[in-house]
Amino acid sequence: MKQILKIVENANWKEEYPLSVSTIGLAQQQMPIVRPHGLPVHQIFYCTSGSGELTINDQSYRIDAGSGFFLKANEPNSYYGITKKWELNYMGFEGAICASLLETYKLNRSGAFLLSTENKFLRELKKLYRYLEEHGEQNPKELSKMCYACLLEVFESMDWIDVGKTAVSDEIIEKIITYLQREFYRGITLEELSELTSLSKEYMCSYFKKRMNKTIMQVLCDIRIMNACVLLNRFPDKTIAEISKKCGFESPSYFGSVFRKHQGMTPDTYRKWIPADH
Template identity: 25%
Template sequence: MKSKLLFAQPDRTSLLPVYVTSVGYWEHQPEMAREDGFPDYQIHQTLRGTGEYTLQGRTIRVGPGEVCVLYPGERHVYKSAGGRWEMAWVAFNGREASALLRYAGWQSSGGGRLGDTELIGPFRDMLGGDSLSYEANLERSHLMYALLLELGRAARSAGGGQDMNRLKPILAHIEDHLHRPLTLRELADAAAMSPQYLCRLFKKTMAMRPLQYVNMQRVGRAKQLMFAAQGLRMHEVARAVGFDSASYFGAVFKRATGFSPEQFRRLYGLPAGD
């Protein structure tokens, strides 16, 4: 592929939750220094060689199979660390851009590993055409959303696969024992680790505390149970998913969904328990 640069037109796609403003590919990325940063979010994927970034006083290097995310308005400099640096990039914005980046694992500017040196599929597709029509811009916005989801999956697989494997016996234990109370110590024992380490691992891998995850799973199972066994009373539903108190179950359910269990039943046309 030869170096290319496409500027998306400022059309109705700017009303979408996330949209592309420009996308490009450099056979050899030149040095770039921006004192005031860039107005949009950027994702850079290195394909060959090594790039060096200076971000807020720190220096990071990225090579094949790695990406760098740049948040808007932050001073940065990037250049080849020596030799040819082949890199693809996309600039994007939108009201949900920051939330989608956080989902993908980037709370701020920085690098990350993908584990694959090939250009990510949605990235490749965005660079595949030259049209700047509304339809083409709309398709790039669709691909941008897919790229962010794929970026999160690939980064977690490359950087957190071992951590997720360590959590698997705990997740299975939770699934098998949602019908009764679970303690942090019991969960830690299921994977032969300390409760403190379990909390750190859960926060890093799942972005929540272990017992938050347990309650989330209980709420999900309660929804299924309210549909499958529509005659159950609320205290019976609560007990079946591991809550000793129906009122506490109701509070957890509302915090997770925004509805009380009774409101949820009415919302989906399910009869109230006798």
């Protein structure tokens, strides 16, 4: 199922309601993410298929189906799948009530968790997702209430996963993905990555594929498409060709073909389908 990206940072109504939804997605195949500075919103993730690895503050957790993780705003983090299929359901949120809400439930840190009432949370999340799909942000008061209902289902039934159950962090994978995240807008060669990691090109590619179940270039493509989605929403006046170039694609036609394969629609259709600004 595709994500709905709802980031409306400039909307006036955000100041009027205690909670607002920034991002939301259901059963989405998760691409590798490395965020040295985190995001300006809090996020809740819940895994329903496959396994992945989450790293926060030099502590790594294995995230399997039935577990999830909470990321505080502006906290460095990274996560990626370690099985071919890794599906996450997620919601980003912000608002004036966040500080007191997190304090009430003693959520003073990011981390991984298990839920005792998984079905209730997913039910509320799906309800919110469908509402956004059908009505957009035209009723922010209702969205604020639904966001609150989702968070309560998580906060009241979560049990932290001990740090002792962490997976071993992989510096090679982290280094490559961080580099791809930073340099995605230009042509990147395997030779420069080989030099970056001080590994032979053959060993590096084999190692990466074994750990990630994808090639380096496939992950680079995922990162470029992710950034294209952001730019399509953030800059509605830029042409598809301009977005394509900014994301490192050699031609608009190739970009369109790859985008459609990833998102199930053309870049232009995606832009019209998601009216909110990123």
